[in-house]
Amino acid sequence: MDAGSLTSLITGGVGALGVLAIVFSLIVAGKLWTDNAHQAVVAGKDAIIADKDKQIADLIAAAQRHEERAEAGVLAAKVSAEVMEGFRKATS
Numbered sequence: 001m002d003a004g005s006l007t008s009l010i011t012g013g014v015g016a017l018g019v020l021a022i023v024f025s026l027i028v029a030g031k032l033w034t035d036n037a038h039q040a041v042v043a044g045k046d047a048i049i050a051d052k053d054k055q056i057a058d059l060i061a062a063a064q065r066h067e068e069r070a071e072a073g074v075l076a077a078k079v080s081a082e083v084m085e086g087f088r089k090a091t092s
Contacts, residue, residue, distance in 0.1 A: 027034060
């Protein structure tokens with residue numbers, strides 16, 4: 001092995017160590033996420049989205065129940081008005 005090959009091997013190794021040191025420092029500083037950290041964040045967001053979807057579905061169901069009650073109230077008012085109108089006509 002000649003001196004040029006040895007020098008290239010050493011400088012290449014030092015360069016690789018430098019790159020590894022930079023990547024590791026970015027991970028430690030929180031600037032570069034590992035796959036596990038990324039998956040945890042994605043799973044957390046999925047759970048939030050699923051919770052929001054459930055809340056929306058619950059609100060829609062409640063609105064439909066209120067709409068049905070309102071329709072029943074309107075029908076009851078119409079029937080009452082018809083009964084009162086019929087009573088008024090019968091007594092006049």
